[in-house]
Amino acid sequence: MFENQYHIAWSIYLLSGFFCCFVWWRLTSYITHRGWRDLGRGFVVIFIFTPWYAGDTSDFLAPAVIVLLMDLLLEGAKSGMRGGIALLFSSFLMLVLLTIRAWFSKSGK
Numbered sequence: 001m002f003e004n005q006y007h008i009a010w011s012i013y014l015l016s017g018f019f020c021c022f023v024w025w026r027l028t029s030y031i032t033h034r035g036w037r038d039l040g041r042g043f044v045v046i047f048i049f050t051p052w053y054a055g056d057t058s059d060f061l062a063p064a065v066i067v068l069l070m071d072l073l074l075e076g077a078k079s080g081m082r083g084g085i086a087l088l089f090s091s092f093l094m095l096v097l098l099t100i101r102a103w104f105s106k107s108g109k
Contacts, residue, residue: 006060013063017048035102042094052086064090 024044031037047065054062068083 010061014049020048021045035098038098042098043091046087046090046094050086050090052083 021041021044025041028037028040031040048063050064051061052064052067054060054067064083064086066083068081068087071081071083
């Protein structure tokens, strides 16, 4: 029963995340500068969809933002930053991909 609830919760979360991304895409479609628009969209996707391990075991995943907030609230800034590391790495990867895409789009013109 618990395993089924875990999958249902993730299904609801992912469906809600896709809806939030759809709304965010519509709101950011008015930004004319492609770099700022893609940067804003990328950060929202990272904050919503980056998973990380919940708890000390690797049995269950949770959104990294939630893991970061729970670590900060319960353990303090010194001891718990596991979700923050995942978000930092994901943000760095997104920035590298956006930089490569911008570089190739300018070199192709």
